Amino acid sequence: MAKVLLYSVTQDPAFPGREPVDPADPHDGKFMQGAQMLFEQSAAVDPFGAHTLVNDPDEADLIVFAELGAEGLFSEWVRHHPWVRKYREKTFIFDVGDFTLPFLPGLYASLRKGYHSSGRTRTGYYLRLDENPHVEFRPHPSEYKHLACFVGSLINHPVRAQLKRIASERLIVEDTSDFAQRMLYMSPEEKERDFWPRYADTMAASAFALCPRGRGPGSIRLFEAMRMGRCPVIISDEWVYPHRVDWSSCSITVSEADVPKLAEILERNLHRAKELGLAARSEWEKYYSPAVRFHWLVEDCLAIRQERQLPEAIAGLLTWRHLINKFNLRWYAMSKKQIYKAHRRLVL
Structure with missing residues (x-):
């Protein structure tokens, strides 16, 4: 003790x-x-x-x-x-x-x-007092609206800029660069009215949650995806994986050089999305939940x-x-x- x-x-x-x-x-x-x-x-x-x-x-x-x-x-x-x-x-x-x-x-x-x-x-x-209250576990739909999604700033690292080039109706990429700084200082009430629900709804409707590195090699989206029960797609060659989590059972890793092949890689793993997502939630509960x-x-x-x-x-x-x-x-x-x-x- x-x-x-x-x-x-x-x-x-x-x-x-x-x-x-x-x-x-x-x-x-x-x-x-x-x-x-x-x-x-x-x-x-x-x-x-x-x-x-x-x-x-x-x-x-x-x-x-x-x-x-x-x-x-x-x-x-x-x-x-x-x-x-x-x-x-x-x-x-x-x-x-x-x-x-x-x-x-x-x-x-x-x-x-x-x-x-x-x-x-x-x-x-990552910890925040003003965590998005809508990022909580949601059952997987019978059919996913999106193959994968990313909602965030695309200017923080070149690997994020690559996502915009492969965006499609199935692979949703929303660039929040224009209001990213303003968003940091929004009150929880402002975020509740606009950004937070839309962010969570988009992730919940996706088979996979894209988690590219930003200015640092880590990504808060990875832990948000785990919390929601969606499989995180980790795109960060430099990040050190936390050692306790069984990452092979609950995530997909894509090298930064393979971002152009991302849609193809995820389509091949679509049948595993629910299994991986539920495992991600289980690992989050074991190691990252508040208790x-x-x-x-x-x-x-x-x-x-x-x-x-x-x-x-x-x-x-x-x-x-x-x-x-x-x-x-x-x-x-x-x-x-x-x-x-x-x-x-x-x-x-």
């Missing part, structure tokens, strides 16, 4: 990103604390009962920073938190960012193969610690070598610029 302290840097009174709460904010200004809040809710109904929450960092076996973006593109605010410096060997992060380098051990939704190490990282998933999230988060962090080969004080330093990549260096510099512009502080 592990004693776990769940935290978010946005909860710290000294965090410079704290802002006054908008009276119209349905989440009381706590959107960035959403991952921490959702894991705490999960711990309260955890069916396993193997791990408990504590508030004292000295007492905790694990300290997990559950973050949804306020930590900086490269976990700057977490890395400089006094608990990380004092309790480095028992500190972990849950990070949903697209570009984050694994400066800290933990779970990363968009974990790249080049950054994976069993003694430091696991692939996580079990906390348990498996802790289990992953414990597994990382058990497989650790180097002290974290050393292993963390080795991550800096990835900044030799000009792409990473550019995003790292951009992150410094964003933080300085917003808070007039330089955080390295």
Whole structure:
């Protein structure tokens, strides 16, 4: 049994990103604390009962920073938190960012193969306070309206742009690039009236849900498809598959180079769509549903610690070598610029 302290840097009174709460904010200004809040809710109904929450960092076996973006593109605010410096060997992060380098051990939704190490990282998933309420399990229709669907921005990666070229009446591709940014800041009420129901209805009417990579190799659609009971079609050569899920039984993988053959591949597997979709839902219930999230988060962090080969004080330093990549260096510099512009502080 592990004693776990769940935290978010946005909860710290000294965090410079704290802002006054908008009276119209349905989440009381706590959107960035959403991952921490959702894991705490999960711990309260955890069916396993193997791990408990504590508030004292000295007492905790694990300290997990559950973050949804306020930590900086490269976990700057977490890395400089006094608990990380004092309790480095028992500190972990849950990070949903697209570009984050694994400066800290933990779970990363968009974990790249080049950054994976069993003694430091696991692939996580995506959490939001404003999850689409219409993305819930629906029985498979006797006849699918669409072979497959993708509703999302096509400008985030070239593999998405390829989808537009193969779109058809059977393979639905809807580009939301024009209002993608605005959609991020829509209230749940606005999304409820328009985007959310249409998004879910389109997926429910499809045999397969296309899950291409975006700016990062991960895709939130993959987990939404599993939740709805539709087979996810994973198109991401760089993504590290979470290790517990039996992906061969509940998904189809298509290499990025084979996107032009996508319709042909899915037609060949159409007879398996229901079987794969129901298996996807089963795997989601076992590992990603609200009640079990906390348990498996802790289990992953414990597994990382058990497989650790180097002290974290050393292993963390080795991550800096990835900044030799000009792409990473550019995003790292951009992150410094964003933080300085917003808070007039330089955080390295």
